[in-house]
Amino acid sequence: MLQQTQVATVIPYYHRFLDRFPDPRTLANATEDEVFKLWAGLGYYRRARQLHAAAKQIVALHSGQFPRNLDAVLALPGVGRYTAQAILSFAHDDKLGIVEANTQRLYARLLYLTDPLPWSTSQKQLWDFAERIVPRKGCGEFNQAMMEIGSQLCTPRNPNCAECPLLPLCPTGERQHTDRVPAPKDKKIITPLTEAAILVRNSSAQWLVRRCKSGERWAGLWDFPRIDVSDCDGELGRNDKIQRAMRDEFGVKGERPTPSSPPSAARRRGS
DNA sequence: AACACGGGGAC
DNA sequence: GTCCCAGTGTT
Numbered sequence: 001m002l003q004q005t006q007v008a009t010v011i012p013y014y015h016r017f018l019d020r021f022p023d024p025r026t027l028a029n030a031t032e033d034e035v036f037k038l039w040a041g042l043g044y045y046r047r048a049r050q051l052h053a054a055a056k057q058i059v060a061l062h063s064g065q066f067p068r069n070l071d072a073v074l075a076l077p078g079v080g081r082y083t084a085q086a087i088l089s090f091a092h093d094d095k096l097g098i099v100e101a102n103t104q105r106l107y108a109r110l111l112y113l114t115d116p117l118p119w120s121t122s123q124k125q126l127w128d129f130a131e132r133i134v135p136r137k138g139c140g141e142f143n144q145a146m147m148e149i150g151s152q153l154c155t156p157r158n159p160n161c162a163e164c165p166l167l168p169l170c171p172t173g174e175r176q177h178t179d180r181v182p183a184p185k186d187k188k189i190i191t192p193l194t195e196a197a198i199l200v201r202n203s204s205a206q207w208l209v210r211r212c213k214s215g216e217r218w219a220g221l222w223d224f225p226r227i228d229v230s231d232c233d234g235e236l237g238r239n240d241k242i243q244r245a246m247r248d249e250f251g252v253k254g255e256r257p258t259p260s261s262p263p264s265a266a267r268r269r270g271s
Numbered sequence: 272a273a274c275a276c277g278g279g280g281a282c
Numbered sequence: 283g284t285c286c287c288a289g290t291g292t293t
Contacts, residue, residue, distance in 0.1 A: 003289045006280060010288090043277030046290080080290050100288050118272075147288065156286065157282085185285085217276090274293075280286085 003047060003083070013042050025064040027055035036221075045221060050078030068092065081127075089140040097130025098143045099123075102150025108182040109154060109172035116183050154178075194232075196242050198225040200252060210250065225250045 001010045001017070017038050021027040027035070032052055039048035054076040058066060067073050073084040085096035099107065107129050108117060115122045135142055153160045161173040168174075172181045200208035210225055212218040227245040232238040246252045 002287090004276085004287055005278080005289095006287050009279060041278075043279085044289090046276065050290085078290065082289060086288075098288085101286080102288065120272075144288095151288080188285085272293100275291090276289105278287105282284090 001042060001047070003078075004044060005042065010042070013038070021055075023064070024055040024058040024066060027052060028059045028064075045218075047078055053077045054079065070094070070096070086143065089134070089143050091140070093138065093140045095134055095136055095139045096143075097127065097132070097134050098147070099126045099130050100147070102147040102154070103130060103143075104150075105156065105182060106146060106150040106154040106166075109178060110166065110170050112171040112175075112177075112181060114181055114183060116185075192230065193228065194230045195226050196229045196238060197223075198227075198242060198246060198250075198252075200225075208250075208252065225252070 001014055020038060021030060021035075030052070032049065035048050035052045036045065039045060042048075057076055058064060061067075062072065067076075068088075070084060070088060073079055073087060074081070076084075079087075082098055082100045085094075086098050086100070088094040089096045089098065104117060104126055107113075107126050108122075111125060111129055113122055113125060117123070117126070149164065149166065153164045154166075157179075159173070159178050161167050161170070161176075161178065164170070164173060166173075172178055198208075202208075208225065209222045212221050212223050214220070225246065227242065227249070229238045229241055232241050
């Protein structure tokens, strides 16, 4: 859950999830639908599917006991080097380093690493550093302490170098170069997109939904019929494309607006 | 190496 | 608005 998601956001989901799925076997026996239900709203839904698959793998290959060995943990779906080494260092104090958002930024500054962080050469330097600095004992606590310094003091903007115990060891902080190390990421280009969602309800208050196709956003998830109308010019063009999509893509015969039928709010808006 | 994946927090 | 978040898997 914590992959690319802030701790404070995760906490309520985490409690509800563990309440329902307290161990790998319970999770493995659940349906995907129920797993998704407790994940809904968190985003990155692939993680839910992978966690479910990981639970099944733990039952199938490890008798329902979470594996103790690095290669076995790394082989779980959705578990990469960071997650595997975090788990084993926290849970068993294995002597393993970690690089994630917080320690990546902190270690880049301690190394005065000016290369872009996505470069494989940068990643290697960060992981080598992470593995080199961990103590033989108390490694898990050390890793979490580094993450805490990264998140509470060594922040992306305006880090609190004055209160940082590592300032004497930090060339970036000493030179006040925290605004250029690590190197700022390339600006993300946003492509404008306008979509229409079509809400169809029958007399039993059931709503029409569909499963998103692969290659499409939210592939495999359920959604209202939804189409890209970015290329449409004005309400008439949009409604026309929506009508066609309803018929051709979704096989639904839309009720044609007639002058006699009272115009709904949705129709007026062209939604 | 670059990209997709999601929703929200912080400023 | 903009940047970023306890990354991973795929292309």
